[in-house]
Amino acid sequence: MVDVVNKKINFNDFLLFDGAMGTMLQKYGIKRGELPESYNVLHPEIIEKIHLEYLGVGSDVITTNTFGANRYKLKNTLYSVEDIVGSAVRIARSAAKDKLVALDIGPIGQLMEPLGTLSFNDAYDTFAEQIIIGAREGADIIIIETMSDIYEAKAAILAANENSSLPVICTMSYQDNGRTLTGTDPITMVNVIQSLGVDALGVNCSLGPNEMLPIITKILKYSSIPVIVQPNAGLPKLKDGEAFYDVNAHEFAQYAKIMAEMGVTIFGGCCGTTSQHIKDISDMLKDLKPVKRDVKKFTAVSSPSLTVVLGEDIRVIGERINPTGKKKLKEALKNNNLDYILQEGINQRDAGADILDVNVGLPEIDELAVMVETIKELQSIVNLPLQIDSVRPDVIEAAVRIYNGKPLINSVNGKDETMESVFPIVKKYGACVIGLTIDEDGIPSTAEGRLKVAQKIVKRAAEYGIDKSDIIIDCLVLTASAQQSEVKETIRAVQLVKSTLGVKTTLGVSNVSFGLPRRGILNRTFLAAALTAGLDAPILNPLSEDMMSTINAFNVLWNNDIASKKYIDVYSTFEGKQTNKEITTNKDLKSIIIDGMKEEASKITKELLETMTEMEVVNTYLIPSLDIVGQKYESGEIFLPQLLQSAETVKKSFQIIKERMMASTDKKISKGTIVLATVRGDIHDIGKNIVKILLENYGFDVIDLGKDVHEDVVVEAVRSGNIKLVGLSALMTTTVRSMGETIKALRDNNLDCTVLVGGAVLNEEYAKMIGADYYAKDATQTVKFARKLFECE
Numbered sequence: 098m099v100d101v102v103n104k105k106i107n108f109n110d111f112l113l114f115d116g117a118m119g120t121m122l123q124k125y126g127i128k129r130g131e132l133p134e135s136y137n138v139l140h141p142e143i144i145e146k147i148h149l150e151y152l153g154v155g156s157d158v159i160t161t162n163t164f165g166a167n168r169y170k171l172k173n174t175l176y177s178v179e180d181i182v183g184s185a186v187r188i189a190r191s192a193a194k195d196k197l198v199a200l201d202i203g204p205i206g207q208l209m210e211p212l213g214t215l216s217f218n219d220a221y222d223t224f225a226e227q228i229i230i231g232a233r234e235g236a237d238i239i240i241i242e243t244m245s246d247i248y249e250a251k252a253a254i255l256a257a258n259e260n261s262s263l264p265v266i267c268t269m270s271y272q273d274n275g276r277t278l279t280g281t282d283p284i285t286m287v288n289v290i291q292s293l294g295v296d297a298l299g300v301n302c303s304l305g306p307n308e309m310l311p312i313i314t315k316i317l318k319y320s321s322i323p324v325i326v327q328p329n330a331g332l333p334k335l336k337d338g339e340a341f342y343d344v345n346a347h348e349f350a351q352y353a354k355i356m357a358e359m360g361v362t363i364f365g366g367c368c369g370t371t372s373q374h375i376k377d378i379s380d381m382l383k384d385l386k387p388v389k390r391d392v393k394k395f396t397a398v399s400s401p402s403l404t405v406v407l408g409e410d411i412r413v414i415g416e417r418i419n420p421t422g423k424k425k426l427k428e429a430l431k432n433n434n435l436d437y438i439l440q441e442g443i444n445q446r447d448a449g450a451d452i453l454d455v456n457v458g459l460p461e462i463d464e465l466a467v468m469v470e471t472i473k474e475l476q477s478i479v480n481l482p483l484q485i486d487s488v489r490p491d492v493i494e495a496a497v498r499i500y501n502g503k504p505l506i507n508s509v510n511g512k513d514e515t516m517e518s519v520f521p522i523v524k525k526y527g528a529c530v531i532g533l534t535i536d537e538d539g540i541p542s543t544a545e546g547r548l549k550v551a552q553k554i555v556k557r558a559a560e561y562g563i564d565k566s567d568i569i570i571d572c573l574v575l576t577a578s579a580q581q582s583e584v585k586e587t588i589r590a591v592q593l594v595k596s597t598l599g600v601k602t603t604l605g606v607s608n609v610s611f612g613l614p615r616r617g618i619l620n621r622t623f624l625a626a627a628l629t630a631g632l633d634a635p636i637l638n639p640l641s642e643d644m645m646s647t648i649n650a651f652n653v654l655w656n657n658d659i660a661s662k663k664y665i666d667v668y669s670t671f672e673g674k675q676t677n678k679e680i681t682t683n684k685d686l687k688s689i690i691i692d693g694m695k696e697e698a699s700k701i702t703k704e705l706l707e708t709m710t711e712m713e714v715v716n717t718y719l720i721p722s723l724d725i726v727g728q729k730y731e732s733g734e735i736f737l738p739q740l741l742q743s744a745e746t747v748k749k750s751f752q753i754i755k756e757r758m759m760a761s762t763d764k765k766i767s768k769g770t771i772v773l774a775t776v777r778g779d780i781h782d783i784g785k786n787i788v789k790i791l792l793e794n795y796g797f798d799v800i801d802l803g804k805d806v807h808e809d810v811v812v813e814a815v816r817s818g819n820i821k822l823v824g825l826s827a828l829m830t831t832t833v834r835s836m837g838e839t840i841k842a843l844r845d846n847n848l849d850c851t852v853l854v855g856g857a858v859l860n861e862e863y864a865k866m867i868g869a870d871y872y873a874k875d876a877t878q879t880v881k882f883a884r885k886l887f888e889c890e
């Protein structure tokens with residue numbers, strides 16, 4: 098069956114999935130609070146009817162009723178993952194006959210580290226459990242959908258690839274700002290997920306078809322594999338107290354036609370869609386043929402929120418996190434002083450680096466453990482893609498496995514042994530890799546010799562299924578002091594490799610000056626020559642003004658910096674800087690909080706408390722810092738991971754301050770108490786948990802009632818605590834009614850509290866209709882309102 102599926106997931110045929118399961122279950126009488134997946138066991142005949150209804154209107158693929166069938170969401174139910182997934186696949190398999198069955202894998206419902214407590218390995222194990230059962234019971238496809246965190250998507254894809262041989266499709270959900278909840282944009286999603294070896298990718302849920310069009314356009318621009326789109330039936334609205342979606346089946350099919358003409362080949366529906374929506378798409382597709390897309394492959398590496406494309410501009414790889422020749426960094430590594438390493442990353446980012454090299458290779462330390470920890474910590478505070486630099490394949494694999502995004506591996510070379518050990522890692526984890534032009538015979542003395550090694554690397558990579566777009570060739574810089582005649586051969590080699598192979602290139606520029614005085618003069622002159630030869634990504638010290646000014650000037654002269662905009666921005670008020678800036682530890686607590694340096698924040702807070710009162714530190718540093726971070730989040734300068742990292746950093750400082758106050762007086766730092774709850778019938782609480790984190794770090798006490806909270810529990814909490822503000826959350830259209838009933842219960846009990854509501858299905862109109870006082874679209878707006886209500890600003 099897998100061969101049949103692979104033939105269907107292609108550019109030459111349309112493939113039609115089904116529509117929403119939850120919407121259809123409402124038609125068959127599911128009650129608020131009932132677990133949709135429980136119907137696999139309690140009412141298998143209803144699930145089968147829904148499958149047959151979709152099959153009857155033209156679905157090629159039916160999706161199992163397993164969206165929330167993971168160990169976390171089933172924890173406090175009567176059912177095991179085996180019960181739910183096993184029965185779901187068997188029901189679908191029986192209904193499908195010769196059609197296809199897709200095992201549905203939804204998000205776990207927990208924030209992953211460093212945003213939350215769910216580790217990558219725990220996420221992987223959770224997904225693997227579902228996949229093993231689903232594959233055993235006869236699923237044909239694995240569809241991983243509604244992902245808002247690309248790290249969670251990676252865990253699911255690896256679990257699918259390593260525990261089954263089934264084709265894998267992955268879709269993410271986007272907000273109206275064109276990014277996922279955790280800040281991933283379409284090019285990053287494509288670059289990461291496509292590289293992990295999925296068979297199709299795309300977008301589903303959150304938005305209606307019209308709102309998805311700009312996102313789909315970007316996905317189609319970059320994806321070289323089939324694209325799937327499963328929109329909601331428009332946007333949710335309220336009528337007579339009930340939620341409905343505002344795009345009917347005919348309109349939905351018309352949008353699908355537009356998408357098909359853009360190049361989408363796989364369709365389906367998400368929230369609010371029914372068998373009629375799928376029928377209208379099926380009828381529409383009969384008159385169309387798939388559009389042939391010509392997608393040019395690109396070389397790029399990614400963090401969760403930023404993709405750096407090589408070839409569009411000169412890309413600087415920062416070299417400073419490498420102990421070679423760096424005494425202070427060696428000491429930091431030996432003493433497990435991660436803050437020093439993190440500050441190196443921040444300094445290089447601020448100096449203009451695009452990618453950061455990470456090398457922690459010292460014989461005195463556990464390189465593998467330190468590399469993994471360094472990668473995790475760096476990714477929590479710096480949004481740049483990372484270059485994993487080690488001579489040990491086990492270290493490389495451990496690092497790229499837990500890396501969030503698409504990394505660059507440094508490196509492979511022309512030696513057979515090295516290629517055999519590194520290329521499988523590159524392929525499995527979808528990385529880019531640097532290829533060094535050295536083999537068993539050493540470094541060739543001529544440009545032609547280095548080209549031959551590069552050709553060997555590219556050819557061997559292809560045998561592993563690695564495209565040359567994922568290879569960056571390093572023609573190797575030799576020292577002018579020892580091998581002067583070969584320096585120009587490196588420049589010629591760059592030209593030859595570029596013109597012959599068409600791959601991107603890198604060089605460790607500063608090697609050229611080793612052993613000679615006034616190294617900066619040689620470095621910048623060699624850099625200029627290499628750039629004119631076609632160098633794409635120099636590895637250098639971005640804190641060197643000589644090197645960065647050479648690149649900025651080159652970009653103007655080579656017409657990369659259009660209208661000299663960046664050059665003017667940098668140098669219009671430039672008064673001169675020292676040639677090589679040394680790393681400095683930032684002692685300003687505001688900057689430390691903004692950068693998310695948790696341990697450094699604790700240290701500086703203690704120092705400040707020697708000369709300032711507790712509230713002076715709070716009002717001078719902590720609250721203003723959070724305000725700045727909040728503004729950056731709202732403007733799109735930073736995203737949820739950075740917002741929460743700063744919040745966690747403030748938490749460290751607040752803890753020290755609270756302990757100091759409790760030890761000296763009975764003073765309280767609390768600005769007020771707020772009740773939060775996810776309403777009855779709704780088991781989604783990620784949004785509420787994010788709100789809780791921010792409120793607590795602004796000094797509020799939060800009574801978190803949890804999820805699926807009955808209105809009577811909310812009423813009692815407000816009454817007993819004399820609560821001034823209640824925050825209610827709902828993610829599902831079916832539970833908006835519960836939110837309205839909770840608000841009514843508060844009013845009926847004459848409780849003098851303000852009610853603030855939020856959630857994916859809500860808006861200002863909804864909030865007013867159900868009797869809420871205010872609506873907040875995200876956590877930062879909630880904090881703003883709370884501060885205003887409690888007169889904190």
